[in-house]
Amino acid sequence: KKFKHMLEGREFQIYTDQKPLIYAFKQNPDKCSPRQLRHLDFISQYSTDLRHVQGSE
Numbered sequence: 001k002k003f004k005h006m007l008e009g010r011e012f013q014i015y016t017d018q019k020p021l022i023y024a025f026k027q028n029p030d031k032c033s034p035r036q037l038r039h040l041d042f043i044s045q046y047s048t049d050l051r052h053v054q055g056s057e
Contacts, residue, residue, distance in 0.1 A: 007046045017055030025050060 016022070024032070024040055032040065 004046075011048045013049040013051055015051050015053045017053055019052055022050055022052050 024036065025044070029037060
């Protein structure tokens with residue numbers, strides 16, 4: 001929220017090692033809880049492209 005003014009209107013990628021986050025954007029919204037929907041909506045305001053990278057084990 002602190003960087004809203006810097007991120008709005010820009011295209012950028014988010015690289016994450018969280019596969020569940022990637023899956024959450026692809027699943028049916030009917031399966032999400034209201035809390036999950038709020039979080040996904042907030043993230044989708046800024047990110048245009050989510051990409052998965054392998055994390056360290």
